[in-house]
């Protein structure tokens with residue numbers, strides 16, 4: 757995974773070819789505003805490397821339509837149209853124009869929408885939905901994997917507390933001791949660890965405990 761700075765540099769380069777010259781200053785300012793937010797940077801990168809209409813264009817606003825378990829449903833608006841992205845701390849997936857709604861049943865179900873019509877009805881008035889604020893500034897979200905208060909972290913999130921030793925799960929040695937291994941090498945060992953974790957009981961993200969004086973930003977953890 758590239759660092760945020762690399763991502764930002766890549767996006768700025770892509771924008772030179774993708775954005776109409778007159779829109780560049782404003783479009784770059786929007787990107788800059790989100791320069792420490794992996795969620796928004798994934799969208800900018802996806803958009804500017806693959807312009808949905810194949811025409812020069814620029815994102816003017818991001819709106820948060822919904823979020824759940826570290827996944828964000830975000831609408832990126834441009835002068836031409838509105839586009840849907842499903843974003844996690846790992847990647848942004850382009851879902852298509854807002855006007856067409858969501859076609860994937862799995863995604864609809866994940867956001868508790870009965871069908872595509874229900875989506876179109878709910879999101880008919882875009883202005884009713886808030887402008888997206890960088891994920892790490894949401895006080896009720898894990899600053900790294902972006903799950904909400906009380907939700908279980910994405911496996912591998914450096915904020916997750918180890919239920920055995922109380923340390924940082926990604927850096928303590930418990931997993932090696934428990935699995936009798938010196939390194940975790942494959943998917944099945946991760947599955948094994950996950951099963952042990954679930955049996956022991958994973959510690960969900962607690963905004964109260966982890967946010968107020970949280971000393972590090974997601975960048976420090978990369």
Ligand SMILES: [Zn+2]
Nearest residue numbers: 898901909913
């Ligand atoms: Zn987390």
Ligand SMILES: [Zn+2]
Nearest residue numbers: 918921928930
């Ligand atoms: Zn531990």
